Amino acid sequence: MGFRILEGGKLALLLMIMLTLPLFPAGQSVETQELRQHFEKGQEALKGNRPDKAEIEFREVLRIDPKNAEAYANLGLISYMQARYRDAADDFRTALTLKPSLWNAQAYLGLSELRLGRVQDAAAHFKTSFPNLQDAKLRAQAGLGLVRAHYEAREFDQAVDVLRTLQKTNSDDPDILYTVYRTYSELAAHALATLVQVAPDSARLHQILAQALESQDNISGAIAQYRKVLEIDPQLLDTHYELGCLILATSQQEPARQQAEKEFEAELALNPTDANSEYKLGEIYWLRSKLEVAAQHYARALEFKPDFVDAHIALGKVLMALGRVDKARDHFLEAARVDPQSEAAHYRLAQAYRKLGRTQDADREWAVFQQLRDSQAPLRALYQRSAQRPTTSQTVENPHTQP
Numbered sequence: 001m002g003f004r005i006l007e008g009g010k011l012a013l014l015l016m017i018m019l020t021l022p023l024f025p026a027g028q029s030v031e032t033q034e035l036r037q038h039f040e041k042g043q044e045a046l047k048g049n050r051p052d053k054a055e056i057e058f059r060e061v062l063r064i065d066p067k068n069a070e071a072y073a074n075l076g077l078i079s080y081m082q083a084r085y086r087d088a089a090d091d092f093r094t095a096l097t098l099k100p101s102l103w104n105a106q107a108y109l110g111l112s113e114l115r116l117g118r119v120q121d122a123a124a125h126f127k128t129s130f131p132n133l134q135d136a137k138l139r140a141q142a143g144l145g146l147v148r149a150h151y152e153a154r155e156f157d158q159a160v161d162v163l164r165t166l167q168k169t170n171s172d173d174p175d176i177l178y179t180v181y182r183t184y185s186e187l188a189a190h191a192l193a194t195l196v197q198v199a200p201d202s203a204r205l206h207q208i209l210a211q212a213l214e215s216q217d218n219i220s221g222a223i224a225q226y227r228k229v230l231e232i233d234p235q236l237l238d239t240h241y242e243l244g245c246l247i248l249a250t251s252q253q254e255p256a257r258q259q260a261e262k263e264f265e266a267e268l269a270l271n272p273t274d275a276n277s278e279y280k281l282g283e284i285y286w287l288r289s290k291l292e293v294a295a296q297h298y299a300r301a302l303e304f305k306p307d308f309v310d311a312h313i314a315l316g317k318v319l320m321a322l323g324r325v326d327k328a329r330d331h332f333l334e335a336a337r338v339d340p341q342s343e344a345a346h347y348r349l350a351q352a353y354r355k356l357g358r359t360q361d362a363d364r365e366w367a368v369f370q371q372l373r374d375s376q377a378p379l380r381a382l383y384q385r386s387a388q389r390p391t392t393s394q395t396v397e398n399p400h401t402q403p
Helices: 008-020 030-047 051-064 069-081 085-098 103-115 119-132 136-152 156-169 174-198 203-215 219-232 239-250 254-270 275-287 291-304 309-321 325-338 343-355 359-375 377-386
Strands: none
Touching: 030 051, 030 069, 051 069, 069 085, 069 103, 085 103, 103 119, 103 136, 119 136, 136 156, 136 174, 156 174, 174 203, 203 219, 203 239, 219 239, 239 254, 239 275, 254 275, 275 291, 275 309, 291 309, 309 325, 309 343, 325 343, 343 359
């Protein structure tokens, strides 16, 4: 599994001053004043990206005060920045022997050990430092190192716990998001391998095979696997729903609608409060232009799941077609409230406001729609490349023409 640890250069320079500035009491002696001067010169050298000069200054600190933990920590950081990980580890260990509460040094010792291939040794330092680190970037690196250690030890639950903690404070960090993706992918692969061994002809295994074939755009193969699932376990929830969705994906002509309708009704017989199946039945009746029946199914979906964005938009569309523009607008507003990033909700709102003669509101919603559409273009392209279904099924007819 590929865990990325940042290179030492820029990160070390950003953290070095914060990490190791010692406290100098008032009423300093000549010796203390000299120590401060060497520290300040060392820090200035680091700011100027002159690590060799900085190292000379911190060694002068140690000449005056051989047990100065902060000087050892700074020397460790300089070595780490220069990829001299053995020297870095030695200096960090000495610093921590003198002052165990240097949490940043503890984290960097873990990063150094990781670079030396001593993963479990690194884990001990990450476990100690991780809860105490204040700098977000260093905390992220220590956390990722700890995830790697847990993963290599096959301690999957602990790895996931650390990732959850990291996500709370570093929710936009690409390295953390990538590691979350890789970790859950690896966990899924591990679970699948175990399932193949313990239940090679189970309904669940065929369900996974169906999902894999669907992701490869092999719809007919996926349908066959879902039918196999129902042969083995006719009561397995969500299977009729998934099968119905795939049937509609092959065709939206009436024969396919009828087959899909039976599957959604079968799902509702097993789970009478399934909002998704009610929504899909609404879609089928929308295709049949039976608007009142479609509205009933969409409304039932919202009874079971009030924050169902697509159902709000779909019901609003039906109400617009029936001339009930005020009520349609209310559903579009609710959809936009629940999901402010919904392109379709803002597009439909623009339509409704235009029909109501509220030109300024319509223009505002159209501007929001266009902004969202431009910003979400890479996500749509990713879905297309990965053959994944998007998270919403409600779209717009002509995104380039203002309603």
